[in-house]
Amino acid sequence: MADRDGHPNGSVRAEHPLVADRLVGLDRQVASTKPSVAAGWDLPADPDKGPSVVPQLADVDVPPELQDEIEYRMSLYPDPRSAVMPALKTAQRHHGYLPPLAILQVAAVMKVTPAYLSSIASFYDMFNEEPLGRHYIYVCTSVSCHLVNAKRVYDAIVEAAEKLGLEDTDVRAFECLGACDMQPMASVDGRYVGPLDPSDAPELVLALREGRVPLPGRGLDDPDHMPAGAGDPPPQEEAP
Amino acid sequence: MTETNLRLLKDIDEPGLHTIDVYERRGGYSALRRAVTELEPDEVLEQISEAELLGRGGAAFAMGMKAGFVPKGDTDNYMLVNADESEPGAFKDRVLMQKTPHLLIEGCLIAARAIDAVQAIIYIRGEYEHQADILERAVAEAYERGYVGKDILGTGWDLEFVVHRGAGAYIAGEEMALLDSLEGKRAHPRMKPPYPANVGGGVYQGPTLVNNVETLCNVPYIINFGVEEYRKLGTEQSTGTKVVSVSGNVRRPGNYEVPMGVTCREIIYGLAGGPPEGREVKCFLPGGSSSPALTGDEGLDLRFDFETLEAAGSMLGSGSVIVVDDSQPLVPFALRLAEFYRHESCGKCVPCREGTNWTVKMLERIDSGEATPMDFELLAQVQTNIIGNCLCLLGDSMAMAVGSMLEKFRDEFERHAEEARARNEAALVEQSAPELAAAPSIGPM
Ligand SMILES: Cc1cc2nc3c(=O)[nH]c(=O)nc-3n(C[C@H](O)[C@H](O)[C@H](O)COP(=O)(O)O)c2cc1C
Numbered sequence: 001m002a003d004r005d006g007h008p009n010g011s012v013r014a015e016h017p018l019v020a021d022r023l024v025g026l027d028r029q030v031a032s033t034k035p036s037v038a039a040g041w042d043l044p045a046d047p048d049k050g051p052s053v054v055p056q057l058a059d060v061d062v063p064p065e066l067q068d069e070i071e072y073r074m075s076l077y078p079d080p081r082s083a084v085m086p087a088l089k090t091a092q093r094h095h096g097y098l099p100p101l102a103i104l105q106v107a108a109v110m111k112v113t114p115a116y117l118s119s120i121a122s123f124y125d126m127f128n129e130e131p132l133g134r135h136y137i138y139v140c141t142s143v144s145c146h147l148v149n150a151k152r153v154y155d156a157i158v159e160a161a162e163k164l165g166l167e168d169t170d171v172r173a174f175e176c177l178g179a180c181d182m183q184p185m186a187s188v189d190g191r192y193v194g195p196l197d198p199s200d201a202p203e204l205v206l207a208l209r210e211g212r213v214p215l216p217g218r219g220l221d222d223p224d225h226m227p228a229g230a231g232d233p234p235p236q237e238e239a240p
Numbered sequence: 241m242t243e244t245n246l247r248l249l250k251d252i253d254e255p256g257l258h259t260i261d262v263y264e265r266r267g268g269y270s271a272l273r274r275a276v277t278e279l280e281p282d283e284v285l286e287q288i289s290e291a292e293l294l295g296r297g298g299a300a301f302a303m304g305m306k307a308g309f310v311p312k313g314d315t316d317n318y319m320l321v322n323a324d325e326s327e328p329g330a331f332k333d334r335v336l337m338q339k340t341p342h343l344l345i346e347g348c349l350i351a352a353r354a355i356d357a358v359q360a361i362i363y364i365r366g367e368y369e370h371q372a373d374i375l376e377r378a379v380a381e382a383y384e385r386g387y388v389g390k391d392i393l394g395t396g397w398d399l400e401f402v403v404h405r406g407a408g409a410y411i412a413g414e415e416m417a418l419l420d421s422l423e424g425k426r427a428h429p430r431m432k433p434p435y436p437a438n439v440g441g442g443v444y445q446g447p448t449l450v451n452n453v454e455t456l457c458n459v460p461y462i463i464n465f466g467v468e469e470y471r472k473l474g475t476e477q478s479t480g481t482k483v484v485s486v487s488g489n490v491r492r493p494g495n496y497e498v499p500m501g502v503t504c505r506e507i508i509y510g511l512a513g514g515p516p517e518g519r520e521v522k523c524f525l526p527g528g529s530s531s532p533a534l535t536g537d538e539g540l541d542l543r544f545d546f547e548t549l550e551a552a553g554s555m556l557g558s559g560s561v562i563v564v565d566d567s568q569p570l571v572p573f574a575l576r577l578a579e580f581y582r583h584e585s586c587g588k589c590v591p592c593r594e595g596t597n598w599t600v601k602m603l604e605r606i607d608s609g610e611a612t613p614m615d616f617e618l619l620a621q622v623q624t625n626i627i628g629n630c631l632c633l634l635g636d637s638m639a640m641a642v643g644s645m646l647e648k649f650r651d652e653f654e655r656h657a658e659e660a661r662a663r664n665e666a667a668l669v670e671q672s673a674p675e676l677a678a679a680p681s682i683g684p685m
Contacts (some may be wrong), residue, residue: 042430078316085407089366127408143488143576143577144493174367175326175584176330177367178334180328180329187367190367
């Protein structure tokens with residue numbers, strides 16, 4: 001999928017004089033994030049311009065472990081800005097969600113504007129700007145699971161969560177989680193369980209409430225779970 | 241399938257395959273050793289090209305050709321693995337990463353060698369937390385053994401390796417959006433050219449080779465056993481094997497590795513057990529939720545390879561077969577599918593942003609009996625107007641799937657709307673004038 005004629009010759013190494021020029025005044029930003037065409041049109045924020053300001057680390061109270069983790073993430077990439085998502089995830093784990101303070105803390109460490117981070121946090125599904133809970137149950141109701149009555153599983157889990165007073169948990173109907181071999185399924189804090197039946201809902205919710213592993217033996221990588229490519233038939237029901 | 245047809249999934253049930261010890265005991269990393277110490281990067285590239293390995297991520301572009309576009313010499317090149325697998329019905333990459341992460345790492349290293357990369361990155365979807373943990377451990381092991389890092393296998397070649405986790409956006413799997421997402425931006429597709437392999441087009445503006453997980457998992461086999469052996473399975477144009485994810489109304493949903501060119505019937509009935517007792521295949525999507533539907537009659541005896549499915553008006557895509565049996569009403573199915581694309585549209589291009597939204601609204605009207613006869617035409621028209629008019633293929637994907645279902649099952653769509661309308665009417669009469677409930681219809685509300 002590439003242009004056979006290629007691009008005008010040129011090096012993009014940071015040492016290149018043209019590139020080095022552009023680096024002047026751009027704090028923390030390597031040349032490579034700067035597009036060569038239509039300069040800056042897709043740069044979300046230029047810290048040197050506009051009313052939006054980059055908070056100073058000295059003015060924001062950032063817990064040291066949070067700062068360390070974010071700085072470690074930034075060190076892993078050729079361009080530290082690649083760490084935006086990992087950094088937001090770290091902050092979300094720390095706070096349980098992403099309140100303005102969390103955004104401010106990440107912004108101060110990463111030297112970007114809070115507005116920029118908000119634009120990222122609101123784009124990706126796994127970031128919560130509202131306190132939805134430290135735990136999550138994502139019930140897949142997408143195309144393949146839809147065909148095996150996932151909606152009923154989801155409804156049952158929502159009902160059980162309400163009835164049993166499950167707190168601090170984000171219960172959501174989610175798009176395909178990539179585990180149609182255990183359809184219908186759900187991800188409980190990243191652990192995939194399935195195939196699920198509506199009757200599994202109370203036990204799943206109870207386990208989560210009591211801090212137990214829900215539905216042992218039915219998780220994706222549980223030792224006695226089905227091997228790849230040889231799943232047991234899921235419970236199939238007639239469509240209405 | 242017979243044992244001998246398995247390549248990627250050969251050792252998949254071997255306990256501990258995700259650890260480097262077991263993987264090495266099974267012959268792992270011998271291909272890397274060969275590629276790095278015995279072959280020149282150009283020779284590696286040549287073998288991949290001659291094997292005519294086609295991309296397994298959806299677009300079926302020849303990997304060797306794509307890698308050949310990456311300039312070598314004075315640029316910092318990047319090897320980017322697309323592990324964002326989020327298309328409904330696709331779960332092959334998950335199994336590969338979870339069960340045999342070192343196979344991916346080895347394939348990725350060989351490809352990185354072929355393009356003389358300085359950095360390899362696996363972009364894995366955020367929901368695959370467990371798989372990302374496994375990959376991270378595997379990468380650390382590879383560092384320890386000297387397969388990654390400084391002076392790899394004593395050759396003076398340096399390569400850093402990082403696993404990057406996404407945060408829940410299907411669009412980030414589109415290769416141009418993948419670049420933006422990795423750079424810490426919203427996942428919006430970019431205009432091409434420049435393509436990722438060009439100077440200035442890839443991540444951090446360096447030439448970047450983007451490949452799917454499964455594509456790269458094929459590479460060690462090619463290096464180990466040679467082009468001729470590789471091409472023994474598959475068809476002339478679609479070489480090698482394919483890991484097929486089968487889901488929906490089948491008795492044994494799962495991943496199956498088959499030589500390219502077996503029939504769809506063999507996959508759906510032979511391997512996945514077919515639909516439940518007494519049911520028939522109404523239609524199936526052979527290439528994930530993004531591919532045009534084939535009816536059971538027209539599709540089951542087709543060969544499962546890139547060229548045959550394309551000639552039949554559909555596509556192999558990512559190779560995820562979603563089977564719909566004859567008990568399933570298609571309107572709610574199409575609606576669910578369209579809702580996915582509406583949710584995942586990044587909103588950059590108008591035809592996709594508006595088109596997916598209106599498609600959902602019209603399907604809702606059809607489903608709930610509020611559709612007018614004009615809606616069917618409009619629905620078809622919206623699909624045509626999305627195709628080819630956006631920066632990426634997200635909208636097209638929905639349009640092709642929904643458009644094909646509407647075209648092939650127009651009767652059913654109309655009947656569905658009519659029946660829903662009749663039900664609404666009956667309910668209205670029941671509610672407003674129970675004494676008339678038994679009387680004939682009073683016309684539309
Ligand atoms: C909306 C959209 C989503 C995509 N998602 C993925 C994905 O999750 N994984 C993937 O490998 N390719 C995905 N692709 C295809 C990539 O754009 C690209 O073609 C592929 O990664 C190239 O790798 P390959 O040549 O090895 O197939 C997607 C394409 C589109 C249009």
